[in-house]
Amino acid sequence: MTNQAKSQIVTYEANGHEVKLSPTIVDQFITKGNGKVTMNEAFNFMNLCRYSQLNPFLNEAYIVKFGDKPAQMIVGKEAFMKRANRQSQFNGYKAGITVLNSQGDVVKKEGQAVYPNEKLLAGWAAVYRKDIDYPIFVETSLTEYSKGQATWKDMPANMIRKVALVNALREAFPEELGTLYTEDEPRYDESQEREKVQATGSKAKKLLQGFKSPDDEETEKEDEIEEASEVMENANLFEGEDESIIPAELK
DSSP states (O other): OOHHHHTOOEEEEETTEEEEEOHHHIIIIIEESSSOOOHHHHHHHHHHHHHHTOOGGGTSEEEEOOTTSOOEEEEOHHHHHHHHHTSTTEEEEEEEEEEEOTTSOEEEEESSOOOTTOEEEEEEEEEEETTOSSOEEEEEEHHHHOOSOHHHHHOHHHHHHHHHHHHHHHHHSHHHHTTOOOTTSOOOOHHHHHHHHHHHHHHHHHHHTTOOOHHHHHHHHHHHHHHHHHHHHHHHTTTTSOGGGSOGGGO
């Protein structure tokens, strides 16, 4: 990253406050992890904050970078709520958890309190829009999101409820929130997916070595028939000739 690029400043307003960002500021004060962000990653983050009117100095957004892996742009739940509240069609929400009680019943309840006789199963949220007659409902499974991290062990109900809420907000306002993700949501890593596809393809190729598809076998049969026809045509050329001059393979 050149010194000129590092010094380029983006200025915008977020919630009535002026925010100034540069690649140097992003790298030194906003990036978490042990990696160094690239110029493209820094500018992408700056433009995300400017477009979404996020203030990274209030922890509304930050960037995570480990080693040479692609940087991840993370948005806090409060930023989702602020941006949703600015939408004229936003009409409130409900959120809670899904539990299995001692009678074996699956119960959805608001809030995030899990009682001793209950087992936490999922989080749920319903976001209301003034222009839609039904709520945008999302339910997220605990086992899908909890990977045993410390926060998920200490506050699983709070975490899964939050995940459900931000998912519902994103579905309710895809244009405004569609590109924003919190740190608790798994991100699609194109490079890892590409490696998986390549590895699977190589493994499949090895397993298929020695096997022929019906199309391959049919093609080989056609080639053999064509070759045999040519041999017969060539043999006919020698009809009536002295056998001593006929090639051995045609006799």
